[in-house]
Amino acid sequence: MTTNTILLLLLSLVIAVGLSYFQYFFKAKNKSNVIWFLAFLRFLAIFGLLLLLINPIMTKNSLEITKTPLAIAVDNSSSIVALKSDQNAVELYKTLISNPALQEKFEIQSYQFDADFKPSDTFDFKGKQTNLDEVAKNLKSINKNLIFPTVVITDGNQTTGNDYVYRFDPVNKVYPLVVGDTTTFLDLKINQLNVNKYAFHKNKFPVEVFLQYAGDKNINADFTISQGNSVVVKEKVSFSPSKKTATLNLLLPADKVGLQIFKATISSNTKEKNSYNNIKNFAVEIIDQKSTIAIVSAINHPDIAALKRSIEVNAQRKVILVKPNEINLLQEASVLVLYQPTTAFKAIFDNNKLAGTNTFIITGNNTDFNFLNQQQNILVFKMSNQREDYLNEFQSQFNLFAIENIGFENFPPLQNPFGTITTNGNVSVLLSSKIRNVSTNAPLLAFTENQGKRTAFLLGENSWKWRLQSHIDNQSFEKYDVFIDKIIQYLATSTSRKSLVVTHESFYNSGEAIVINAQYFNKNYEFDEKARLTITVTNAETKQAKNYDLLKGNNSFSANLDGLAAGKYNFTVKELNSNTSYSSHFEILDFDIEKQFVNPDVTKLKQLALQTNGKAFFQNQVDDLIKTLIENKDYKSIEKNVATKTPLIDWVWLLILIALVLTAEWFIRKYNGLL
Numbered sequence: 001m002t003t004n005t006i007l008l009l010l011l012s013l014v015i016a017v018g019l020s021y022f023q024y025f026f027k028a029k030n031k032s033n034v035i036w037f038l039a040f041l042r043f044l045a046i047f048g049l050l051l052l053l054i055n056p057i058m059t060k061n062s063l064e065i066t067k068t069p070l071a072i073a074v075d076n077s078s079s080i081v082a083l084k085s086d087q088n089a090v091e092l093y094k095t096l097i098s099n100p101a102l103q104e105k106f107e108i109q110s111y112q113f114d115a116d117f118k119p120s121d122t123f124d125f126k127g128k129q130t131n132l133d134e135v136a137k138n139l140k141s142i143n144k145n146l147i148f149p150t151v152v153i154t155d156g157n158q159t160t161g162n163d164y165v166y167r168f169d170p171v172n173k174v175y176p177l178v179v180g181d182t183t184t185f186l187d188l189k190i191n192q193l194n195v196n197k198y199a200f201h202k203n204k205f206p207v208e209v210f211l212q213y214a215g216d217k218n219i220n221a222d223f224t225i226s227q228g229n230s231v232v233v234k235e236k237v238s239f240s241p242s243k244k245t246a247t248l249n250l251l252l253p254a255d256k257v258g259l260q261i262f263k264a265t266i267s268s269n270t271k272e273k274n275s276y277n278n279i280k281n282f283a284v285e286i287i288d289q290k291s292t293i294a295i296v297s298a299i300n301h302p303d304i305a306a307l308k309r310s311i312e313v314n315a316q317r318k319v320i321l322v323k324p325n326e327i328n329l330l331q332e333a334s335v336l337v338l339y340q341p342t343t344a345f346k347a348i349f350d351n352n353k354l355a356g357t358n359t360f361i362i363t364g365n366n367t368d369f370n371f372l373n374q375q376q377n378i379l380v381f382k383m384s385n386q387r388e389d390y391l392n393e394f395q396s397q398f399n400l401f402a403i404e405n406i407g408f409e410n411f412p413p414l415q416n417p418f419g420t421i422t423t424n425g426n427v428s429v430l431l432s433s434k435i436r437n438v439s440t441n442a443p444l445l446a447f448t449e450n451q452g453k454r455t456a457f458l459l460g461e462n463s464w465k466w467r468l469q470s471h472i473d474n475q476s477f478e479k480y481d482v483f484i485d486k487i488i489q490y491l492a493t494s495t496s497r498k499s500l501v502v503t504h505e506s507f508y509n510s511g512e513a514i515v516i517n518a519q520y521f522n523k524n525y526e527f528d529e530k531a532r533l534t535i536t537v538t539n540a541e542t543k544q545a546k547n548y549d550l551l552k553g554n555n556s557f558s559a560n561l562d563g564l565a566a567g568k569y570n571f572t573v574k575e576l577n578s579n580t581s582y583s584s585h586f587e588i589l590d591f592d593i594e595k596q597f598v599n600p601d602v603t604k605l606k607q608l609a610l611q612t613n614g615k616a617f618f619q620n621q622v623d624d625l626i627k628t629l630i631e632n633k634d635y636k637s638i639e640k641n642v643a644t645k646t647p648l649i650d651w652v653w654l655l656i657l658i659a660l661v662l663t664a665e666w667f668i669r670k671y672n673g674l675l
Helices: 003-024 033-054 086-097 100-105 132-142 302-312 343-355 369-375 464-474 478-492 602-611 619-631 652-671
Strands: 057-066 068-075 106-113 117-119 150-154 174-178 187-195 198-200 204-214 219-227 230-239 245-253 258-267 279-287 291-297 317-322 333-339 358-363 379-394 414-423 427-435 438-450 453-459 500-503 507-509 515-520 533-539 545-549 557-560 567-575 580-589 638-647
Touching (some): 003 033, 033 652, 068 086, 068 100, 086 100, 086 106, 086 150, 086 619, 132 150, 174 602, 174 619, 187 279, 204 219, 204 258, 219 245, 230 245, 258 580, 279 580, 291 302, 302 464, 302 478, 333 343, 333 478, 358 369, 358 478, 369 379, 379 438, 379 453, 414 438, 414 453, 453 478, 464 478, 500 567, 500 580, 515 533, 515 567
Parallel strands (some): 068 106, 150 174, 198 279, 291 333, 358 453, 507 580
Antiparallel strands (some): 057 638, 106 117, 204 245, 219 230, 219 258, 379 414, 379 427, 427 438, 438 453, 500 515, 515 557, 533 545, 533 567, 567 580
16 A cells, blocks of 8 residues: 555544544533444444545455466367278377376366368267368467477378468477377278369360389289270379379360260279279269450550450460451450550451450550540540559449459559549449559449440559569469459350359368359349358259258358268259249369378478477377476566555445444444434
């Protein structure tokens, strides 16, 4: 307490004594025991009230011991069961968490991981993917700014995510506890198979195969790719203790249109412990047409190369680069991309008035806007000679096709002459423009359809920077390329618009996300948020049907069909209010990535331990692990003095005591006739 508080308390004591004396003794002739007791009660009441008014702060000191966290993460993926180590993993976990010395030294944190990471002390080993990168990322966040050890009970076989060896914080030691039989067995494995999802009819499509061998003797194997009962290709492959891998590059004929299922197999005369990883199914959709996109430009610009690469990511697209005077090359073009048109494009525009090809007009500093105003009246340009940088703003109400915000607000500005842009007719704006975060209410990326002809406008150059920024944000060009592909898909489609549009793949691998997306539009072709969409999925072989509701997202509805077994499925999406429906099919290929392993990945787990100055232990060395953790002097409990300050006014019992004292004084005075 401060000196002022002590002086106030002494003053309160004097005031309480003085008032009690004045009340009961100053003029009183009778000084019986009752008077003394009443004076004492009055003293307590007055002193208690004054204490509440002064409200001194009461400080209580206590010792608090903070233990070092010990994170124990258990691999909950099905590969642990495939290696017959699920019971061992549980026993190792129980041994660690029940050890009294560890409990005394550490605050034990229990987690499980497969594709995700979460706190848990029970494990079912049914995870379909293994992502050790999630362990590293989440532990950094949970135990931020702390020095702590991590025990990972795992086989080290990661199937998704970044390489975990360098993802853990090197300051915090990791102790992998390896489960699984480390004995080397003879094993042939199709490690990876790369093939495009699409191929073109009457062409050949490439298949790249990576084969792997584990063993200590020379062996010859047969690699085949078959379709149904017929063998499409067969190759002889040899391995030895010094040659553990082989790569095959094959060309397969695309002689049937539609979804084609193939089976890759590697086999030998020697029996293997795990033959599941000898087979891998894959599928290719054979299409019989390829759309041609013509980029017409009179200048060279990085935008053209970036646009070409994004469009050709879709194997169904072919891009040709054309000069404005090469009209004869445009006969087979499905879409014309007119990059910064000038008067040199007059023949292109005149020819297209008859051809009616959908166009994508991109403007910039070299565009002749007076000429552009003469050739179309959808957008009216009144531009100056001054250049301006335009940021973009995503319009979430856009509904011509399903598109998500891929981080447009982070994209660099596009450059275009400064001026005003007004729209005529029905124009759908996907991106509007801003100048230094001030909205201009003018379009930056817009679409329109007039008498069956579709036109898109991108008002600014340097969109190649958008593609690079998307790669920086996502470590991949995929999101941006999908964005461009949807624009081209919209322009390449000339058929009348359907009210129910469903997006899905023709095939999926077991274990990966299976999502069906759908959009429903009303008669004005506006996205209907009140639509009621359901999907019925029927197994083509067993005829077993399942019904799902499609949940509304951002301008689309979706259904997650995870958990379906491998096989062929027919499905129907139906809008209940209008009875509009869409039917199609897909196939789930039998592939369990968690069954591909015959041994734990000891090498990578030892690399992880070395990277963090920890140590890898095997399942029969759990006692050594416990001893290492206990004897490590880096992990000490921290003892802190915790001072708890409580204002006296928070003491409810003091207020109750004052009330009881005043009540008792009143009753005693009443009983003795002193009122």
